[in-house]
Amino acid sequence: MNDPGAHEIPLQGGDGTDGVVRVGDTVRRPMGPHSELVHRLLNQLEEADVDCVPRFLGIDEQGREVLSWIEGEVAGRPWPEWVADPERATSVARLLRRLDDALAQIGLPDDTAVRSWLSGAPEPVGPVASFLGHRDVTPENTVFRDGRAVALLGFDLVSPSSRVDEVVNLLLWWAGWMAPEDRSLVFADVEPGERGRLLVDAYGLSQEEKEWVVPVSISAAQQSWHWLKHRAEDLGGGWRRMWDEGAGDRIRRREQWIVSEQDALRRALLEEIREPHADDEQRDGGSTAVPTE
Numbered sequence: 023m024n025d026p027g028a029h030e031i032p033l034q035g036g037d038g039t040d041g042v043v044r045v046g047d048t049v050r051r052p053m054g055p056h057s058e059l060v061h062r063l064l065n066q067l068e069e070a071d072v073d074c075v076p077r078f079l080g081i082d083e084q085g086r087e088v089l090s091w092i093e094g095e096v097a098g099r100p101w102p103e104w105v106a107d108p109e110r111a112t113s114v115a116r117l118l119r120r121l122d123d124a125l126a127q128i129g130l131p132d133d134t135a136v137r138s139w140l141s142g143a144p145e146p147v148g149p150v151a152s153f154l155g156h157r158d159v160t161p162e163n164t165v166f167r168d169g170r171a172v173a174l175l176g177f178d179l180v181s182p183s184s185r186v187d188e189v190v191n192l193l194l195w196w197a198g199w200m201a202p203e204d205r206s207l208v209f210a211d212v213e214p215g216e217r218g219r220l221l222v223d224a225y226g227l228s229q230e231e232k233e234w235v236v237p238v239s240i241s242a243a244q245q246s247w248h249w250l251k252h253r254a255e256d257l258g259g260g261w262r263r264m265w266d267e268g269a270g271d272r273i274r275r276r277e278q279w280i281v282s283e284q285d286a287l288r289r290a291l292l293e294e295i296r297e298p299h300a301d302d303e304q305r306d307g308g309s310t311a312v313p314t315e
Contacts, residue, residue, distance in 0.1 A: 034098060034162065040260055041086075048079060050086040057087055060177045062131070063154055064089075072124045074117060074173045092173045097161035104169070105161045106208040108220060111196045113171040114164055115189075115224035118156070121174060122188055125153040130182055143248035148186050148238040149231065155183025160195045186234045189225050190242050193218050194276075199239060199287075201275035214283075215290025222291055229292075236280065236288045243277035 030043040030050070041052045064078040076089040097105055104110055130153060156174055163176035193199040197217040198209040222232060247270055254265035280287065 044091060047091045049076065049089045049091055050082060050084075051089065053081075053085060053087055054178065056178050056180065059131075059154070060180055061087065063125075063128070063177065063180060066128050067124060070124055070127065072121065074121055075177075076173075076175060092165050092175070094165035094167045094172060096163075096165055096175075099162070101161055101206045101208050103208050105196075105206070106198075106212050107169075108217070110166065110169055110171065111217065111221055112224040113166075113169075114159065114196055115192060115221045117164075117171040117174065118159055118188060118192055119225045121156065122153070122185060125155065126185075129153055144241065144244050146245055147241045148234050149184035151182035151184050151187070153183060154180050155188045155191075157181055157183060157187065157191050159188075159192050184231075185225075185227060186231050186238050187242070189222060189227055189231075190235060190239045192221055192225065193235070193239065194242075197221055199276070199280065200272070201279040204272045204275060215287050218287065219290050232291050235291055236284050239280050239287075240277060240284070243273055243280065247273045247277070 030045055033042045033044055033049065043050050061078045064075060067075050068077055076092060079088040079090060082088050130151065156177060156179070158176050158179040159174060160176070163174055164171050165173040165175065190199075193214075197220075198205045198212050198214045199218065218235075222235065227235070250261065250265060250270055250273065253261035255262075
């Protein structure tokens with residue numbers, strides 16, 4: 023599957039993946055413990071005519087997985103200002119919902135156990151996992167065309183998930199659900215609760231599922247810290263680099279921030295916006311602002 027004359031163009035991989043290159047209309051990535059599961063899932067999505075993910079094309083002579091190249095715009099670092107654009111963010115939420123609908127139809131493979139928590143980590147909370155979720159919907163893993171999200175890349179962290187798990191990951195990257203000092207500058211004017219409500223509604227969580235978003239966000243941070251530490255110690259590479267660069271500390275600060283803001287975040291997600299009444303307008307001097315309960 024290698025063309026001896028093909029030119030390899032290095033690509034910015036995910037935080038935990040090095041050695042990703044483009045060769046013509048394909049992407050070559052190193053194999054890992056997750057690869058067999060990811061390849062099987064991508065093949066199932068292709069059979070289901072899901073067009074918002076790469077196609078798995080095989081293994082090259084260097085033992086790298088070969089994926090189809092998807093043309094479009096992907097954020098680099100530092101993130102461009104458009105990452106904070108609400109219309110772009112809602113298009114990501116709708117794309118993730120479309121992918122998750124397809125993943126839910128596939129369900130969990132019989133030989134895939136729901137991941138247990140690591141020793142020392144609190145027991146995770148939330149709805150029972152029912153499908154293999156993406157769980158890494160970062161700007162670097164999202165392809166845009168004409169300002170709209172059209173594809174998701176980077177399935178390295180695919181794992182048994184619920185819809186709430188997927189939305190919690192979405193809010194981390196597209197609504198700034200992390201400690202203020204760790205947010206990208208492009209999120210300086212984004213209010214996390216309001217943006218969270220926008221994305222949760224765009225994805226289409228049920229009222230019952232919305233109740234889980236904040237507690238699962240806290241739990242996800244706790245689990246992430248332990249899993250990152252485990253991967254840094256056992257796998258090294260990009261995981262070790264992330265740990266050494268302070269990713270574990272950022273995760274801890276995220277957990278502390280969500281805990282401190284949990285009541286406000288919950289209200290932002292759950293309170294219904296009601297239509298203005300005549301009494302409201304009279305009391306507010308004729309203002310047409312829509313109040314919240």
